[in-house]
Amino acid sequence: MTTTDNPYNPDTEPDLYASYAAATGEQPKSRVKLVRLSDVKRERIDWLWEGYIARGKLHVIDGDPGLGKSTATADLAARITTGKPWPDGQPGCIPAGVVLLSAEDGLGDTIRPRLEAAGADLDRVVALTGITSWDEEAGELYERMPALPGDIGRIRAAVEQVGAALVIIDPLMAYLGGDVNSHRDQDVRRALAPLAKMAEETGAAIDLIRHNNKGGGNNALYRGGGSIGIIGAARLGFTFARDPEDEHRVIVACTKANITSIPQSLAYRLVDSPEHGCARVEWHDGPVGYSAADLLAASHESADDRDDRNDAAAWLRAYLMDNGGEADALTVYKAGEKAGISRDSLKRAKKRAGVKAEKGGFDAGWMWRFDDEGSTEGSTKGAKSAPPQGLLPSLPSVLPSEDPTRCDRCGGPVWLGSGKCQGACP
Structure with a gap:
């Protein structure tokens, strides 16, 4: 195979189309769009929460019912609307809006109390509850649920109206259009590709929440309901699962990261908020030493x-x-x-x-x-403000660790399944 020094020149495109017309006697019905990469402006990922939530990207959250996924996302929404620090201690974002699509919880008795318990600025949160359409046969207006991909333009309008930095779709399956087979990869990609484009154009992060399927398997990527194309379309994916050592604690572990290294796993508990009549999230102080593979193995x-x-x-x-x-x-x-x-x-x-x-x-x-202080070997006191994996500074030398959940070289947490350090050890 030979190569030639023939760099792409967009100025020659008209000549190509003219040559096609001369050879075939007809004008081309379609044209190829080429973008020379040297003309593309280099950009960095715009993080809302570095390592965990990226502006303009799709994220998937998987987990069994009853783990508090919706309560946890309400906590994240509250932090976005107020600019409060993130659960790992990273500085919060500039306060922004949030758009909610929730098919399972009531606005007055569940969603608002959760947001209030989390300290949200309710003026910055809007719920997209329905679409009013005209029924030509009945000759009257009716209300229906938003559907993907048909109503992405309407979701975009809501994002732009409140300056939303986050859109939560809970659960995803309830908002897929009637002609979308959630188990068919082609259908799913057809529904999510324009959603991803809308996210990129508006800069809003999209959280798609799924329930786990009933199947087993050894790969956490396959535990979420529907086609593998759903997690395939996401740039970051997370699984929520009970702590194998503490049934009252939930671990949040990354299952997929296309735009960064795997971030550290976090944990939370659901605690009662009597004044609001609901539960709220209380985050564990620092990262925990469980990977998604560890949680899947523990479930078996x-x-x-x-x-x-x-x-x-x-x-x-x-x-x-x-x-x-x-x-x-x-x-x-x-x-x-x-x-x-x-x-x-x-x-x-x-x-x-x-x-x-x-x-x-x-x-x-x-x-x-x-342990008189009641801490556990998976905790890392003082690590609350540690940046995500891959962004950690070099750590000082410490005594080797005999603890199986701690790195022998730096003393930081390890992934329990592999024993590999979560930090910056070579």
């Missing part, structure tokens, strides 16, 4: 595996109580082996048992003791 864990972990945690608590609340790690391992509990099982049981590992001194070994 057998009852026997859970019983083994509970037994190991119970033994560890009893052993430390019998030894004044602390013991060196090597002694714990030896005692555990005599009791039929492996070293790996004990390491995994520490968090459930409320035990932490601390270095006794430069020349001393690791000590296991009860």
Whole structure:
């Protein structure tokens, strides 16, 4: 195969079309649009929340019902309308509007209370509840739900009216038009491509919320309902799942990142807000050491595996109580082996048992003791303002970590499934 030095020159296009007409005797019915990349202005991703929410991009949020996905997105909407800092401590954005499309919750008894509990500026939030159309056969007006892709122009009008930085579509499946088969890749891409274009042109981020399907599988990308084309159209995807060690806590882990490195996983709890008659989100202080793969593996864990972990945690608590609340790690391992509990099982049981590992001194070994502060080994105090993975500064040298959820080199959190550092270690 030979190559020639023939750079594209847009000035020659008329000559090409004239040659086509001369050769065929007819004018071309279509024309190819070419863009020379040297003429394209280089741009950076415009982040609302760096690493997590990008302006002008589609995002997909997957999770089972009952995890508080809608409550969490209401919290994010409140931060956008007020400019409050993001859950990981990053500075908030310039206050902007939010457009909500919610098919499952009432405005007065659910959505407004959630937003108020989160501290939102309600004047900046609008709900697109319906489209009024004319029924020619009946000769009267009727109201219907917005549908994708037919009503994207109307969604755009709402975005422009309130200066929205975020559009939440909850759930996506309720807003796909009647002629869109959510399990057919071609239909889904036909519906979402113009939505992505609208996002790019307006600068609004789009959050598409889905419920998980009932299938299993080993890849978190396939857990969301509908065609794989849905997550394929998104630039960032996240899964919400219960913490395998704490049923009252929800982990938010990234499943896909096309425009950045995988951001750190976060966690929250739903707490009661009696004055508003609803729940609100309380974010965990700092990133947590679970990846989407970890959460998927935990969901497939057998009852026997859970019983083994509970037994190991119970033994560890009893052993430390019998030894004044602390013991060196090597002694714990030896005692555990005599009791039929492996070293790996004990390491995994520490968090459930409320035990932490601390270095006794430069020349001393690791000590296991009860965590008086109530923190867990997956927490990282002081990391609240840490930027996303890939943007972390170089970390100072620290003592190696014996903790399986901490990096041996830098002491930061690791992905539990692979043991790889979430930070900037080479």
